[in-house]
Amino acid sequence: MRKSPRLRSRLPATLATHEALETDSHVNPLGHTRSVIANDHALITPDTHVWAALPGWSDATAAVHISPAMGAEFLQATLTLNEGAVGDAPPAGIERFLYVLAGVTGVAIPGHGEHELHPGHFAYLPAGCDHRIAAVHPSLVVVFEKRYTPGPGDPPEPIVGDTAEVAGEPFMGDEDAQLQQLLPDDDRYDMACNVFTYQPGAALPQVEVHVMEHGLLMLDGAGIYRLGDAWYPVGAGDVIWMRAYCPQWFAAIGKEPARYLYYKNVNRDALGVSGAAL
Ligand code: UGY
Ligand code: MN
Secondary structure, eight states: OOOOHHHHHHSOGGGHHHHHHHHHGGGOTTOOOSOEEOSSEEEEOGGGOOOBOOTTEEEEEEEEEEOGGGTOSSEEEEEEEEEEEEEEOOSTTEEEEEEEEESOEEEEOTTSOEEEEOTTEEEEEOTTOOOEEEESSOEEEEEEEEEOOOOSSOOOOOEEEEGGGSOOEEETTEEEEEEEEOSOOSTTOSEEEEEEEEOTTOBOSSOBOOSOOEEEEEEESEEEEEETTEEEEEETTOEEEEOTTOOEEEEEESSSOEEEEEEEEOSSOTTSOTTOOO
């Protein structure tokens, strides 16, 4: 990973796993990786990340993991922000969700204040919402972006929050699988961004097959992810893409809880006609 020495030395210990995985990539001379790109899913491990400039961002490098170039209908990227890095609002019609993994990043939203985002803090910026993101300290952030599909109701509002303050709910009654929904689940919003925490041994209660697409970042711990007809060992730092209808299942293994952040398109009909007049 091309990262300035200054940034590398100032990243907090919470990123130790990401850092270790990236460092490991440079001692692998045999061309092996756990990364897999399939038709209906992808597993993208940190050793294969390639960093480059991203339009709209200065003093930053990005690894764009998931994008329309692979058949996805959204973008998922990790960005390293040097101190003073700036990101402006994306092109017209695009909404953005930002999640801070490390460092301190500011977001200024005219009419909605200026906010300092620390690890675990997030911001949802609706399409057309002017804003400016500026790193206060070197930071590592995750960005999800997609073209907003208007719904039948009001447009969405910007949201700034802290994952630690979002209540978890047992997933389908399982206390050992807690789901935190970071955005309101109503028809103003066409994207969900959730954090799923599994105690060791906990699992999704069914193999899911659904119309929604996912982008996912493993935040902590480890487990086995079933994607399509394959079972993959996964750990912190891994990124996963699941196309609509990709069969999916997860079980946490090891002695620590496994936690992942994931994106999902929601609250719009499958024919793409939400909000259309007769
Ligand atoms: O929200 C979801 O569809 C979630 N249960 N999927 C997943 O974790 N792969
Ligand atoms: Mn799912």
